[in-house]
Amino acid sequence: MSVPLYQAKAELFRTLGHPARIRVLELLQGGPKPVRELLAAIDVEASNLSQQLAVLRRAGMVTSYRDGPLVMYSLSTPDVADLLAAGRRILGAVLTDRDALLDELRAGGTGPAPDAATSTGLDGSRAGQSR
Amino acid sequence: MSVPLYQAKAELFRTLGHPARIRVLELLQGGPKPVRELLAAIDVEASNLSQQLAVLRRAGMVTSYRDGPLVMYSLSTPDVADLLAAGRRILGAVLTDRDALLDELRAGGTGPAPDAATSTGLDGSRAGQSR
DNA sequence: TGAGCATTTGAAGAATTCCGCAAGTGGTAA
DNA sequence: TTACCACTTGCGGAATTCTTCAAATGCTCA
Incomplete structure (x- = not known):
C-alpha cells in the first residue's frame, strides 16, 4: 500500500x-x-x-x-500551476547555485578544495547531446 | 535563449x-x-x-x-522539499478526482455522458506493476 | 603494508520513451 | 452524401533510461 x-x-x-x-x-x-x-x-x-x-x-x-x-x-486542477511554479523556483535555485560555484571556481578555488566527492554537478559540456 | x-x-x-x-x-x-x-x-x-x-x-x-x-x-537546496510537497498535493488532487469520477460512474453515469473526448484518465489496471 | 568496508564507474542487454508517417474517427458544412 | 477539417491511433525504428554484474577507487584500521 x-x-x-x-x-x-x-x-x-x-x-x-x-x-x-x-x-x-x-x-x-x-x-x-x-x-x-x-x-x-x-x-x-x-x-x-x-x-x-x-x-x-x-x-x-x-x-x-x-x-x-x-x-x-x-x-x-489548478494545483498543477503550483507544481510548475515550484519547478521554476528550484530551477532558479539550482542554477544560481551552480553559477555561484562556477564563480567561486573561477575566482581560484583554494577554499572548498576540489578533492573529496564534492560533486558540483556542473560540467560545462552538455547542451544538446548524449548521455 | x-x-x-x-x-x-x-x-x-x-x-x-x-x-x-x-x-x-x-x-x-x-x-x-x-x-x-x-x-x-x-x-x-x-x-x-x-x-x-x-x-x-x-x-x-x-x-x-x-x-x-x-x-x-x-x-x-531546501526548495526541493517544496517541489516534493507540491507533488504530493497534486497527486492527492488527481487521485481524488479520479475516485470522484469513479464513484460517479459506479453510481450510474447519466450525468456528464461518457461521449465526447471526456477522457477520464482512469484505467483501473495499474496498481503496482508494469513499466 | 595489507585487508576490508563503502561507493563509484563501466559495460551490455532489456525495457521505455520519443518521433514521424500513414491511416483512422468524428463532426461540419457544402 | 460527399468533402474536409481537427484530432487521434497504430506502428516501426531511433534514442534514452534502467538494471545488474564485474571491476575499480578511496579510506580506515589492524
Missing part, C-alpha cells in the same frame, strides 16, 4: 519530463485552449502533440471536451 | 521521475544521510543507488561530502 506510492509520485513527475508537455501545461494555465492553438504555439507534429496530450490525460493532469469542431483542453 | 528553458524544466522534472530518486530526496529532507543508510532504506542494489545519486548530483539537487569512512548526501 505504500510501496507503489513512490512509484506513483515518480510517474507524476515523469509526466512532466518532456518539453512539449511542460509547454502545454504552461499554456493551459491561461485557461482552456483548443488543440489548434497549442499546436500553433508549440512546434511539434500534430500526431506527436496528440500523443503528449494523451500522456497528460492519462496522468489526469488535463481534461478535454469537444466544442463544436475543436477539442478543448484544460488543466484538471 | 528561451527555447531550451522548457528543456531545462523538463529535465528537472524527469530527474524526479524515478521511485528510488524520489525516495532519496524524501529521506534527505530529514537531514544529511550516509549512503549506507539510504541503501538500507531503499532496497535497490548499491551500484544502482549510486547511479541514481549521480543523477541527482548532476542535476544539482543534492551534494555529497565525505565524512570519515562514509559519503554523506544532503539536499542542495
